[in-house]
Amino acid sequence: MKFEDIQSQWQENQAPDEISTELNHESIMSQIIRLQRKTIFAGLAVSVSFAIVFVAIGLLWQKTAPHTWFFQAGMIMIYLDMILALVFIWSLVISWRNHSLNLNSAQFISQTIKKLKRRRFVNRTVIPIYLLILVLGINLVYLESLQEMEEFERLLTHLLVSVCTFGGGMIGVVFGRKRDARIVSPLLAELEEVRAGLGPEGMTTEV
Amino acid sequence: MNQRERQFKELVSQHKDQIYRICYGYLYDRTEVHDLYQEILINIWNNLDSFRNEAKISTWIFRIAVNSALMFNRTSRRKSRVFVDREISPDQFVASDQMAEKKSKEKALDFLAYCISQLPKEDRLIIGMVLEKVSYKEISSVMGITTSHTGVKIKRIKERLSKMMEKENYEV
Numbered sequence A: 001m002k003f004e005d006i007q008s009q010w011q012e013n014q015a016p017d018e019i020s021t022e023l024n025h026e027s028i029m030s031q032i033i034r035l036q037r038k039t040i041f042a043g044l045a046v047s048v049s050f051a052i053v054f055v056a057i058g059l060l061w062q063k064t065a066p067h068t069w070f071f072q073a074g075m076i077m078i079y080l081d082m083i084l085a086l087v088f089i090w091s092l093v094i095s096w097r098n099h100s101l102n103l104n105s106a107q108f109i110s111q112t113i114k115k116l117k118r119r120r121f122v123n124r125t126v127i128p129i130y131l132l133i134l135v136l137g138i139n140l141v142y143l144e145s146l147q148e149m150e151e152f153e154r155l156l157t158h159l160l161v162s163v164c165t166f167g168g169g170m171i172g173v174v175f176g177r178k179r180d181a182r183i184v185s186p187l188l189a190e191l192e193e194v195r196a197g198l199g200p201e202g203m204t205t206e207v
Numbered sequence B: 001m002n003q004r005e006r007q008f009k010e011l012v013s014q015h016k017d018q019i020y021r022i023c024y025g026y027l028y029d030r031t032e033v034h035d036l037y038q039e040i041l042i043n044i045w046n047n048l049d050s051f052r053n054e055a056k057i058s059t060w061i062f063r064i065a066v067n068s069a070l071m072f073n074r075t076s077r078r079k080s081r082v083f084v085d086r087e088i089s090p091d092q093f094v095a096s097d098q099m100a101e102k103k104s105k106e107k108a109l110d111f112l113a114y115c116i117s118q119l120p121k122e123d124r125l126i127i128g129m130v131l132e133k134v135s136y137k138e139i140s141s142v143m144g145i146t147t148s149h150t151g152v153k154i155k156r157i158k159e160r161l162s163k164m165m166e167k168e169n170y171e172v
Helices: A003-010 A017-022 A025-063 A069-094 A105-145 A151-198 B003-027 B030-046 B057-074 B091-095 B097-101 B104-117 B121-131 B136-143 B147-166
Strands: none
Touching: A003 B104, A003 B121, A025 A069, A025 B030, A069 A105, A105 A151, A105 B057, A105 B136, A151 B057, A151 B121, B003 B030, B003 B057, B003 B104, B003 B121, B030 B057, B057 B121, B057 B136, B104 B121, B104 B147, B121 B136, B121 B147, B136 B147
């Protein structure tokens, strides 16, 4: 059989009816729109709750003034952390539409590898630092707020808050690492393999 | 129905068979083909804004399809590398009663799809486009490799496929 014949025969393969019925355009579109709305709604919900916390802490900060330098420093740390978290959440919402899919594969693979490595870096390095700053911020605020408590109670509160905040966050990091090992690392390896398979530099039009 | 929905519907109805064949050539496993097909449609919808009229529509569709296929293993639906680890021997194509009943043409095509599934990922996608009679220039534009290198790769893929199929007395 000639290759041209195989080409012609291959093109006789048509998307089966069940695929067209199951995946009709309307149902796919409604699914996508529902998912988009859900993602945006989740982002908005987080933003609104963050805004409430922002205002509440801000009012408390103002009403209980004057404050020590460590209270001020702690509050700034908490605020910066919250802003960072909000930026991160919205960047996920915005990047939900993956525009880089229309790039050529060499470019797409390079970009995806960079994104995946960045994601791994965020999970392994940025989040633990973020948690440390948050714990430090809370403890600095508590240094002032708990001044009138007994020394033992103060120590216990500092310890509990630190362990719960950092520990809780680190559980998320550990789960993230497991997910990375299961999904991200094999995908990275496969993409590196495909990139190598496309040919050495000079044969690709990757920019 | 708004303009975006109309454009999407038009694109998909024009290219659904091509998209399906790219998925089939890439995965071979029909149940997974459905998942990938759906994912490509979702990605087409999400990327509609990125389509500029100066680009050839088929190039744009193939880019979305090929890149979606490359990312397909990310989904939790796929539990293992089916195409590589699949325990199917070429003997099954000869020995199976069901296969024996099939016309020789269909049998050859099915075996071709199986052979394609044994190729490296990028080669599966390239040969998928060759079977769609896409020009070397367009394939190079989709894959991001030079036209001359595309030609070399296609020649090698055809040789490899040829060897695999000759073992079972099919010629390419």
